[in-house]
Amino acid sequence: MELFTNQILAGISTGAIYACMALALVMIYQAIDHLNFAQGEMAMFSTFISWQLMQWGVPYWVAFVITLAFSFIAGIAIERILFKPLAKAPILTNVAGFIALYSIINSCAGLIWDFTIKQYPTPFGSSPFLGSQLISTHQAGMIGITLLMLLGLFYFFRYTRIGLAMRAAASVPESARLVGINTSWMIALGWGMAAAIGSVAGMMIAPVVFLEPNMMLGVLIYGFAAAVLGGLTSPFGAVIGGFLVGTFENLVGTYIPGVGNELKLPIALALIITVLVVKPAGLFGRPIVKRV
Amino acid sequence: MSAAEEIVAEGQAVEAVPKRAMTLGTGTSLVLLAVLLLVPLLVKNFIIFQMTMLLIYGIAVLALNILTGGSGQFSLGQSAFYAIGAYTSAILMEHFDVNYALTLPIAGILCFAVGFLFGQPALRLSGVYLALATFALATAMPQLLKLGFFEKWTGGVQGLVVTKPEAPEAVQSMLTWFQLKMSQDMWLYYFTLVVTVAIYISSVNLLRSRSGRAFMAIRDNEIAASAMGVDVALYKTLAFGVSAGITGVAGGLGAIAVQFVAPDSYTITLAIALFLGMVVGGVGWLPGSIVGSAFIIFVPNLAESISKGLSGAVFGVLLFLVIFLVPHGARQVAMVSQQLIAKLKQR
Amino acid sequence: MTAMLNVKDLRAYYGQVQALHGLNFSLNEGSLTTLLGANGAGKTTTLRAICNMVRSTGAIEFEGKPLASRSTETIVRLGIAHVPQGRGTFTTLTVEENLQLGAITRRDRVGIVADIERMYGYFPVLKQRYTQQAGTLSGGEQQMLAVARALMLRPRLMLLDEPSFGLAPLIVRDLFEILGRINREDKVTILVVEQNAQLALELADQAYVIETGRIVMAGGAKQIANNEDVRKSYLGY
Numbered sequence: 001m002e003l004f005t006n007q008i009l010a011g012i013s014t015g016a017i018y019a020c021m022a023l024a025l026v027m028i029y030q031a032i033d034h035l036n037f038a039q040g041e042m043a044m045f046s047t048f049i050s051w052q053l054m055q056w057g058v059p060y061w062v063a064f065v066i067t068l069a070f071s072f073i074a075g076i077a078i079e080r081i082l083f084k085p086l087a088k089a090p091i092l093t094n095v096a097g098f099i100a101l102y103s104i105i106n107s108c109a110g111l112i113w114d115f116t117i118k119q120y121p122t123p124f125g126s127s128p129f130l131g132s133q134l135i136s137t138h139q140a141g142m143i144g145i146t147l148l149m150l151l152g153l154f155y156f157f158r159y160t161r162i163g164l165a166m167r168a169a170a171s172v173p174e175s176a177r178l179v180g181i182n183t184s185w186m187i188a189l190g191w192g193m194a195a196a197i198g199s200v201a202g203m204m205i206a207p208v209v210f211l212e213p214n215m216m217l218g219v220l221i222y223g224f225a226a227a228v229l230g231g232l233t234s235p236f237g238a239v240i241g242g243f244l245v246g247t248f249e250n251l252v253g254t255y256i257p258g259v260g261n262e263l264k265l266p267i268a269l270a271l272i273i274t275v276l277v278v279k280p281a282g283l284f285g286r287p288i289v290k291r292v
Numbered sequence: 293m294s295a296a297e298e299i300v301a302e303g304q305a306v307e308a309v310p311k312r313a314m315t316l317g318t319g320t321s322l323v324l325l326a327v328l329l330l331v332p333l334l335v336k337n338f339i340i341f342q343m344t345m346l347l348i349y350g351i352a353v354l355a356l357n358i359l360t361g362g363s364g365q366f367s368l369g370q371s372a373f374y375a376i377g378a379y380t381s382a383i384l385m386e387h388f389d390v391n392y393a394l395t396l397p398i399a400g401i402l403c404f405a406v407g408f409l410f411g412q413p414a415l416r417l418s419g420v421y422l423a424l425a426t427f428a429l430a431t432a433m434p435q436l437l438k439l440g441f442f443e444k445w446t447g448g449v450q451g452l453v454v455t456k457p458e459a460p461e462a463v464q465s466m467l468t469w470f471q472l473k474m475s476q477d478m479w480l481y482y483f484t485l486v487v488t489v490a491i492y493i494s495s496v497n498l499l500r501s502r503s504g505r506a507f508m509a510i511r512d513n514e515i516a517a518s519a520m521g522v523d524v525a526l527y528k529t530l531a532f533g534v535s536a537g538i539t540g541v542a543g544g545l546g547a548i549a550v551q552f553v554a555p556d557s558y559t560i561t562l563a564i565a566l567f568l569g570m571v572v573g574g575v576g577w578l579p580g581s582i583v584g585s586a587f588i589i590f591v592p593n594l595a596e597s598i599s600k601g602l603s604g605a606v607f608g609v610l611l612f613l614v615i616f617l618v619p620h621g622a623r624q625v626a627m628v629s630q631q632l633i634a635k636l637k638q639r
Numbered sequence: 640m641t642a643m644l645n646v647k648d649l650r651a652y653y654g655q656v657q658a659l660h661g662l663n664f665s666l667n668e669g670s671l672t673t674l675l676g677a678n679g680a681g682k683t684t685t686l687r688a689i690c691n692m693v694r695s696t697g698a699i700e701f702e703g704k705p706l707a708s709r710s711t712e713t714i715v716r717l718g719i720a721h722v723p724q725g726r727g728t729f730t731t732l733t734v735e736e737n738l739q740l741g742a743i744t745r746r747d748r749v750g751i752v753a754d755i756e757r758m759y760g761y762f763p764v765l766k767q768r769y770t771q772q773a774g775t776l777s778g779g780e781q782q783m784l785a786v787a788r789a790l791m792l793r794p795r796l797m798l799l800d801e802p803s804f805g806l807a808p809l810i811v812r813d814l815f816e817i818l819g820r821i822n823r824e825d826k827v828t829i830l831v832v833e834q835n836a837q838l839a840l841e842l843a844d845q846a847y848v849i850e851t852g853r854i855v856m857a858g859g860a861k862q863i864a865n866n867e868d869v870r871k872s873y874l875g876y
Contacts, residue, residue: 034420035420082612085616086615086616086619088619089615089619089620090306090307090575090619090620092306092360092570092571092575093571093615093619093620093621095567095571096567096568096571096572096611096615097611097612097615099564099567099568099608099611100607100608100609100611100612100615101608102608103604103605103607103608103611104604104605104608104609106604107602107603107604107605107606107607107608108602108605110601110604111601111602111605161743164732164736164739164740164743165740165743167729167731167732167736168729168732168740168743171729171730171731171732172727172728172729172730174692174723174727175723175727175728175729176729176740177692177710177711177712177715178690178711178715178720178721178723178727179715179740179741179743179744179788179792180712180715180716180743180744180792181712181740181743181744182710182712183712221427221431224424225424228420228421228424232420233731265431265432266428266429266431266432266435269424269425269427269428269431269432270428270432272424273413273417273421273424273425273428276416276417276421276424276425277413277416277417280416280417280421
């Protein structure tokens with residue numbers, strides 16, 4: 001029994017990583033109504049930027065803020081330059097664009113910083129949290145930051161005019177234009193915010209998985225799964241989804257015999273799909289009511 | 293617009309290819325066929341091998357075109373069916389001494405069954421959720437193939453070596469009459485070409501048939517289709533099955549051509565490549581499959597020759613160039629050329 | 640009386656297909672005009688062209704300002720509200736959020752809150768459902784929501800595309816009564832596209848009849864309603 005509880009707790013702390021990533025993915029989904037595979041790579045690149053700043057002597061939190069700002073602007077720039085021209089193209093073409101972006105960013109990061117693994121600092125230290133062996137102060141800090149971002153996003157979308165405008169633009173773009181919203185810029189803003197959130201996710205995750213160009217792949221997939229599990233329309237669901245996925249992953253690895261690291265991923269995904277078959281809109285997603 | 297029309301306006305993720313534009317004109321098709329028949333006689337074996345792979349990936353992309361462009365279902369999991377087909381052929385040939393040509397229909401039927409079964413739970417998923425499910429399948433496949441449980445048959449992580457077939461006796465003796473010898477590569481190429489043409493023609497007929505119309509009705513508006521009496525569940529799973537079956541045949545041919553199967557040859561990278569092939573060729577446009585196939589075979593090599601260190605970035609840039617210039621893929625190029633030719637004829 | 644909206648030689652295209660073949664008409668300030676015609680005549684296209692939602696050539700002027708080169712959202716900010724065909728409700732958002740969105744370009748918080756109350760006054764059923772997801776409302780309720788949302792803009796010109804479509808006759812009567820009030824009391828110029836010619840002619844003071852992309856009849860609403868030939872040829876009753 002104790003093993004079980006321990007695994008659950010451990011799962012929650014690894015789940016914080018996925019929750020963070022899932023939040024960024026839901027953010028972009030809110031803005032543009034589809035998922036951007038290159039999100040993880042953008043987060044990775046931002047994390048490298050922050051690392052580079054720190055290599056040059058910039059203190060952690062200053063580097064953090066600069067990276068945040070850089071990511072926001074870069075996200076908007078990428079959207080305006082690469083994806084605005086594709087706005088009228090079919091969705092599948094846009095997906096091909098995401099794949100191309102992934103390839104470009106991954107390759108560039110590899111060239112600039114090479115593929116050797118690097119240590120990445122944490123501002124929270126890594127001593128046991130409140131004496132517990134399972135959660136380090138860093139993981140607690142990560143959970144804290146994730147919840148903080150969640151709160152911020154919730155407030156943004158629910159209570160600000162721009163948040164409402166963004167939701168409207170993603171929901172029915174034509175009607176949004178008919179109330180005077182510049183839907184094109186709403187999309188750019190969504191990208192910027194998603195990039196910024198992604199960069200925070202990257203900077204929180206790097207101390208745990210170590211910094212290298214391919215660090216985000218596994219995280220992205222689990223984050224994707226978490227976002228879908230939680231319901232793509234719900235930031236709260238994304239976070240819960242993240243924790244659940246982390247726990248699933250841990251329990252599967254511990255209790256199902258013969259499952260090494262490689263099979264954890266497909267099994268976790270399979271479990272999530274089972275949930276989706278039962279609840280197609282995800283656990284907390286608002287099922288869209290359509291009157292036929 | 294009633295409430296039902298609202299759904300149509302917002303829902304269409306896969307655009308329709310108009311029926312008459314679905315294939316190349318007879319003239320163009322014959323020219324293309326002639327090229328495919330004659331070029332191998334003039335080039336070295338390695339190029340012939342590349343052309344064989346071109347056809348094989350073309351078949352796989354075509355299968356995806358039927359599934360996505362035809363019935364509107366997304367799949368990032370085609371590599372799984374390709375792998376099953378490949379291993380089926382390899383195992384039948386190496387462990388059971390089955391003739392290579394016979395392994396193909398077996399691979400096809402097996403994959404059809406797997407695809408059909410996979411289509412069942414997939415019924416409740418669509419769009420991004422279906423993409424995730426098929427993605428899971430694709431990531432699982434290499435791991436399943438490495439499982440110790442199957443190692444006796446699959447050869448585990450190392451995989452299996454496959455024997456390359458010779459041209460059959462009858463053909464050999466006919467050729468010696470003319471003092472010609474046909475290399476293994478050339479024989480395999482023509483064999484693949486015959487299979488490709490057969491699959492292409494059947495697929496075109498499938499999409500033009502009643503089943504094809506059912507697929508497209510489902511793609512365009514599932515609710516309306518079911519309201520009109522289309523058995524949506526049946527046709528969706530059928531589409532998955534057919535697509536998987538064809539991909540399985542491609543996989544089998546791939547195993548024979550490459551002479552080797554191994555788990556890490558069939559990763560998610562392959563599934564993504566096939567997806568890109570479909571987009572570059574033009575979603576739902578069957579002739580474009582071969583253009584898409586050419587893209588995924590040659591452009592990565594091109595990227596690497598431009599810059600070894602940044603090959604991924606160069607590939608990405610080239611891909612962007614293609615989708616900026618022709619967002620609708622090769623089909624767009626074909627349509628524009630058609631219009632230009634029509635205008636010239638008027639002069 | 641000044642012309643608020645001036646349309647000259649409007650031609651509109653859907654891809655290669657030409658839907659409007661040179662429309663000329665104008666709307667006077669404070670008028671309530673109806674645009675009538677059969678299915679596919681080009682009524683919706685006309686409204687969409689005014690808001691630059693469809694490719695078109697020709698000159699459209701609103702209060703002296705040309706609209707042709709402006710984006711839809713810029714045109715809306717000039718004071719034109721458009722209730723589209725199918726209502727265009729934000730189905731995943733609540734009723735109240737839909738109303739707030741109508742006023743998203745306005746800065747006066749107090750005025751917006753007051754206006755929302757006014758909308759609940761016109762359409763009490765909306766107040767009952769104000770936290771409900773808009774997609775769960777019935778057709779009639781969504782239509783009222785769409786009109787209310789448009790009014791939240793405090794527009795000077797309101798375009799309505801077939802507001803009666805799919806609604807029960809009693810609800811349509813109520814709706815048209817409210818439109819009349821808005822026109823008279825709030826001084827909102829209204830252009831309403833309708834297939835239900837009879838009701839529209841009772842409400843409006845001016846009318847245009849459009850057929851296959853051309854205006855074939857123009858005049859006072861009563862005139863056209865009383866003209867039996869026109870009614871039989873173009874309006875079907």
